[in-house]
Amino acid sequence: MSSVPTINAAERDRLLATYPQVFHRSLMQRWGLAISAAVVVVYLAFCFAFFNVIPTFVNGNWDRASIYLQDWYSWRAQPRLRFQNGEVVPQWTSRGQYPQGANIPWMQPMPDGGYTVSFGGGDRLDVTPARVDIHLDGRSYPVEITSDQAILPPGAPAAMEQDGNKVMVYFGFEGQAEIRSSQVYIQRRFLGWANFFFDTQSPFWGRSLPEVAGLMLSGERLDPNQSNASLALDNFLNNASWQHADIFSKLTQTLVMAFVGTLFATLIAFPLAFIAARNITRSRPVNWGMKRLFDFLRSIDMLIWALFFTRAFGPGPIPGIAAIFFTDTGALGKVYSEALENADDKQREGVKSVGASPVIVQRYGTVPQVLPVFVSQSLYFWESNTRSATVIGAVGAGGIGLKLLESMKTNADWDKVAYMVLLILLVVFVFDNVSNALRSRLIGRKSH
Amino acid sequence: MAHAAGANHLSGLTGSSRTILAHYQSQVRTRRVYTLVSIVVFLIVLGASLDFANNANSGKFFERLPYLFDFMKSFVPDSPLEIFRAMFDLPSPYADGSIKYDYTSDRIWITDSFYIPNFFYQLAITINIAIVSTILGASGAFVLCFFAASNMVGSRAVRWFVRRVMEIMRAFPEIVVAGLLAAILSIGPISAIIAVWIHTVGALGKLFFEVVENADMKPDEGLRAAGASWVERVRFAILPQVLPNFVSYTLLRTEINVRASTIIGAVGGGGIGEVFSLSIGRDHAAKTYAIIILLLITVICVDQFSAWLRRRLIGHQSFEFGRGAA
Numbered sequence: 224m225s226s227v228p229t230i231n232a233a234e235r236d237r238l239l240a241t242y243p244q245v246f247h248r249s250l251m252q253r254w255g256l257a258i259s260a261a262v263v264v265v266y267l268a269f270c271f272a273f274f275n276v277i278p279t280f281v282n283g284n285w286d287r288a289s290i291y292l293q294d295w296y297s298w299r300a301q302p303r304l305r306f307q308n309g310e311v312v313p314q315w316t317s318r319g320q321y322p323q324g325a326n327i328p329w330m331q332p333m334p335d336g337g338y339t340v341s342f343g344g345g346d347r348l349d350v351t352p353a354r355v356d357i358h359l360d361g362r363s364y365p366v367e368i369t370s371d372q373a374i375l376p377p378g379a380p381a382a383m384e385q386d387g388n389k390v391m392v393y394f395g396f397e398g399q400a401e402i403r404s405s406q407v408y409i410q411r412r413f414l415g416w417a418n419f420f421f422d423t424q425s426p427f428w429g430r431s432l433p434e435v436a437g438l439m440l441s442g443e444r445l446d447p448n449q450s451n452a453s454l455a456l457d458n459f460l461n462n463a464s465w466q467h468a469d470i471f472s473k474l475t476q477t478l479v480m481a482f483v484g485t486l487f488a489t490l491i492a493f494p495l496a497f498i499a500a501r502n503i504t505r506s507r508p509v510n511w512g513m514k515r516l517f518d519f520l521r522s523i524d525m526l527i528w529a530l531f532f533t534r535a536f537g538p539g540p541i542p543g544i545a546a547i548f549f550t551d552t553g554a555l556g557k558v559y560s561e562a563l564e565n566a567d568d569k570q571r572e573g574v575k576s577v578g579a580s581p582v583i584v585q586r587y588g589t590v591p592q593v594l595p596v597f598v599s600q601s602l603y604f605w606e607s608n609t610r611s612a613t614v615i616g617a618v619g620a621g622g623i624g625l626k627l628l629e630s631m632k633t634n635a636d637w638d639k640v641a642y643m644v645l646l647i648l649l650v651v652f653v654f655d656n657v658s659n660a661l662r663s664r665l666i667g668r669k670s671h
Numbered sequence: 672m673a674h675a676a677g678a679n680h681l682s683g684l685t686g687s688s689r690t691i692l693a694h695y696q697s698q699v700r701t702r703r704v705y706t707l708v709s710i711v712v713f714l715i716v717l718g719a720s721l722d723f724a725n726n727a728n729s730g731k732f733f734e735r736l737p738y739l740f741d742f743m744k745s746f747v748p749d750s751p752l753e754i755f756r757a758m759f760d761l762p763s764p765y766a767d768g769s770i771k772y773d774y775t776s777d778r779i780w781i782t783d784s785f786y787i788p789n790f791f792y793q794l795a796i797t798i799n800i801a802i803v804s805t806i807l808g809a810s811g812a813f814v815l816c817f818f819a820a821s822n823m824v825g826s827r828a829v830r831w832f833v834r835r836v837m838e839i840m841r842a843f844p845e846i847v848v849a850g851l852l853a854a855i856l857s858i859g860p861i862s863a864i865i866a867v868w869i870h871t872v873g874a875l876g877k878l879f880f881e882v883v884e885n886a887d888m889k890p891d892e893g894l895r896a897a898g899a900s901w902v903e904r905v906r907f908a909i910l911p912q913v914l915p916n917f918v919s920y921t922l923l924r925t926e927i928n929v930r931a932s933t934i935i936g937a938v939g940g941g942g943i944g945e946v947f948s949l950s951i952g953r954d955h956a957a958k959t960y961a962i963i964i965l966l967l968i969t970v971i972c973v974d975q976f977s978a979w980l981r982r983r984l985i986g987h988q989s990f991e992f993g994r995g996a997a
Contacts, residue, residue: 263806270803279861288855476727479720486717522970526934526944527963530951535739539728610842614931617846617938618948621727624846628938631850644847651842 293396294637298417302330304338304407306352306368311337320464322423329411340409342394350407357383357392366390366402373402416638418464425458465639470626474646476540477622480615481608483540484547489601492552496559497585503563514560520553525611526618533619543620547608555604562596563589595665602658609654613647623647746956753957758965760788763957771955790946790958794965796860797942798973800935801928804864808871808928809921812837815872816879817905822888834880841873845931846938853939863940867931875924882916883909915984922977929973933966
């Protein structure tokens with residue numbers, strides 16, 4: 224602080240006169256940043272109102288949001304305990320996480336008819352046709368069931384509520400129950416993905432991992448026609464609730480879209496770029512026409528190409544390939560022709576001076592200079608197309624994108640969505656690293 | 672022929688040169704074999720991919736090819752003027768009560784006598800989605816990027832964590848975010864904004880921190896010697912160097928986000944993408960062409976404007992990397 228220099232008035236005037244651009248800056252230079260920040264804030268406030276942000280968030284289904292998010296990493300068993308002719312009969316949804324007649328540890332029949340459903344830590348429901356006993360935090364609350372409604376006893380805690388004719392009980396993460404006069408609808412939640420490896424039809428269902436491994440390696444054949452290992456693989460791929468084989472095939476479709484689309488775009492853009500480059504094809508109208516063609520292909524959105532070809536070829540990888548091909552031919556052609564225009568002319572002149580034909584001149588005079596740039600650009604496009612092929616697929620071109628969209632629309636398959644997201648993340652990381660490694664080998668680390 | 676020529680050359684060479692030539696020729700031969708093998712492998716992969724794609728598609732390529740031209744032929748508006756009637760929501764002379772020719776009922780009335788044509792309104796929504804998500808994404812990336820740069824943060828753990836967060840934000844499929852939010856907030860532009868925003872933070876964050884890592888550290892050293900705090904160092908040493916590049920990358924990202932928000936719109940984010948996917952799905956030729964023309968003009972205008980602005984800001988530095996990435 225003590226080292227702040229002091230200057231006299233004459234020195235001050237001299238400095239002001241010598242460096243006017245430092246001391247007398249224009250309004251824009253002084254306040255430009257503040258003005259643009261203010262403009263941005265005003266614009267964001269306008270959009271905040273335009274898009275109805277607050278009403279949308281207030282009206283959002285936030286209770287559903289937590290269920291959907293929990294579905295990503297856990298699963299729900301959803302039996303209905305129906306009251307039929309004075310008996311309690313369990314009934315399962317079509318998702319079938321348990322085989323017929325399985326012994327379920329958390330839902331046991333009681334000696335006097337009815338079922339007891341435990342929610343962990345001593346919390347449980349004792350369901351009998353006339354009465355449901357809720358045991359919560361060491362206390363018990365009897366719910367009376369009459370012919371037209373279920374009645375919550377007075378003094379029940381906030382985790383239970385009377386909702387018209389029915390009674391809702393919330394056990395936190397473990398689940399919830401909806402008690403009606405005709406049935407008790409139970410949702411019991413467990414961590415993890417149910418039946419991820421084998422569905423209930425499989426002979427491997429319910430066995431522990433070492434047990435399955437033992438069977439696959441040395442056990443007696445479960446199916447006399449094939450070995451246990453191939454049976455296990457077959458059961459895994461054709462798992463009815465997780466559809467592994469289908470998901471893998473859809474993922475492959477997406478990868479094929481990106482690969483073939485980018486490859487074809489590269490092959491077509493390569494010769495066209497030579498026509499578009501000013502220093503190689505010496506005809507301005509031809510250069511201009513080719514560049515406008517590239518601009519046209521590039522500017523029509525990938526979405527438009529995808530929808531157009533979906534209408535023509537039906538959903539599947541072909542429209543995806545075509546969409547990526549058309550957009551990227553434009554984009555790669557532009558990039559390639561710019562690289563060609565920046566290439567050194569001396570080598571071409573050298574080859575030309577010994578009397579080589581035009582094709583040979585390009586082959587030995589230009590291609591060696593630009594090939595690393597071309598290949599690295601194509602790899603970069605390949606990598607980013609792996610990502611955009613997912614979105615293109617959702618629009619109708621098929622592949623994992625469409626599968627994702629379908630699973631999300633059911634609002635019940637969020638665990639499958641999570642599984643596909645993990646697969647996509649894995650594939651994107653692998654491809655990023657492969658293409659990064661290839662590119663840095665081609666053009667050295669610092670160029671990108 | 673080649674052998675004879677080789678023999679002629681060899682006759683005039685000394686022993687050591689002859690060895691060098693022989694080595695050179697054997698290396699060329701090895702390289703040719705490798706090239707050949709990789710081309711063959713490549714062709715096999717390509718053939719398998721094409722076969723797989725063709726089999727997985729619901730319509731086979733060569734069977735459906737004639738229908739492509741049929742579809743294009745049937746997809747012709749009744750008159751070229753219809754396209755402009757659809758674009759500006761003017762009544763159609765072909766009106767028969769079906770929504771195919773009903774252009775007028777979608778008008779967005781601002782006052783009693785002044786309306787905005789529907790497609791322009793939807794286009795405005797899409798562009799606003801892109802701009803808002805770019806602004807928010809660039810702000811997020813701006814905050815994060817300094818924590819990922821090795822010259823600004825010493826802790827390796829912090830850097831590793833921030834970079835992985837960015838990678839996940841970048842690679843997380845946008846449609847999943849949009850779909851999840853659409854299920855919670857109902858279908859609309861907000862889910863699209865948030866989906867594009869998250870992706871933008873990841874994509875710009877990576878570019879930003881690479882710029883910060885390449886910054887000249889001499890001003891920073893000066894400030895550090897004078898006892899400046901971390902925020903002051905960022906503000907006065909790094910920011911003046913990197914801001915032009917940041918702005919330029921953000922502009923480039925705006926171009927990409929206009930396309931991305933169109934596509935997300937088609938999946939259920941609202942805006943022009945949704946209208947487009949409906950009209951092409953229902954075979955409304957005039958409406959479809961009107962939207963294609965509007966989108967083409969918009970994309971060209973946004974590209975040209977942002978290219979002009981970038982040239983003004985940082986001159987002729989090329990930023991072609993990532994142009995095609997939607």
